[in-house]
Amino acid sequence: MTDSRFSAIVTLRQISKGFNDGDQYHQVLKQLNLSILPGETVALTGPSGSGKSTLLNIIGGFEQADSGELSLLGHSTQHWHDPQWSDFRRRSLGVVFQQYNLLTPLNVADNIQFPLSLLGEPWNDWCDYLVNKLGIAELKQRAVEQLSGGQQQRVAIARALAHRPALLLADEPTGNLDAHAGEEVMQLLVKLAADAGTAILMVTHSDSAAHYMTRRWHLEQGNIHE
Structure with a gap:
């Protein structure tokens, strides 16, 4: 649950990141200064290879920035190790x-x-609310590999929101869906x-999906413009 004591969910200060490709060095993020406040929704757009997924991975702790400082829920992550990152992801992050990345040995309900x-918590009224709103209540006992792409993405959304995280990272959530299914998924999300x-911080190439967010960041040549 979002805690109102924190002025920002995410704060990036002078975040930079680059990669070596043979003899070439490519800087994909250049001293970014950004913040996301509780409940805000942000679309992250930009050309392929511009570093959008890299930025999501840094915020989720799956990659490290080369320099700069990332704060989450008011806490600097500069000295975080695996236990702190694991605790943050468990309690405060949905992806x-x-x-879809559903767990195929599990059915729909177990995935959610x-x-x-x-967290040692059982299925609850919020889970019932999610599956009813997403139209998947009748599918709870079904194996996830038997679902359509649109149904799988709805299960993925329910799973990502089941613990009411402070932050949801979404990487092209409508990229594998047709236009109609994509619109439905965005409305529900x-x-x-x-x-x-x-x-929400959502990477997307879709202008239609981006319009559902209240803010839009465009990443190109290492810089973000709002």
């Missing part, structure tokens, strides 16, 4: 991927409950994140 089980008090 929705383009490829998975983040709660990491925004509505349910608002109900949970969850901020």
Whole structure:
């Protein structure tokens, strides 16, 4: 749940990141200064290879910046190690991927409950609300590999929001869906994140999807313009 004591969910100060490709060095992020407030929704757009997913990975702790400081929920991550990152992801982070990344040995209900089980919590009324709003209540006992792409993405959204995280990172959440299914998924994602008090940072190439966010960052040549 978002804690109102924190003025920002995410704060980036002078964040830079680059990669070596043979003899060439490519700087994809150049001294970025950004923040996301509780409940805000932000679309991150830009050309392929501009570093959008890299920025998401840095915020989620899956990659490290070369320099600069990242603060999450008011705490600097500069000296965080695996236990601190794991605790943040368990309690405060939800992730929705383009490829869904559902756990195929588990059925729909077990996938959705998975983040709660990491916290030692059972299925609850909020889970019932999620599956009803997402139109997947009748699918709870179904194996996830038997679902359509649109259904799998709805399960992924329910799983990402089951523990009401402060922040949701979404990487091309409508990229594998047709236009109609993509519109439905975006409407539901925004509505349910608002109900949970969850901020969203979403990478997308879709102008239609970006319009559902209240803010838009465009990343190109290492710089972000709002």
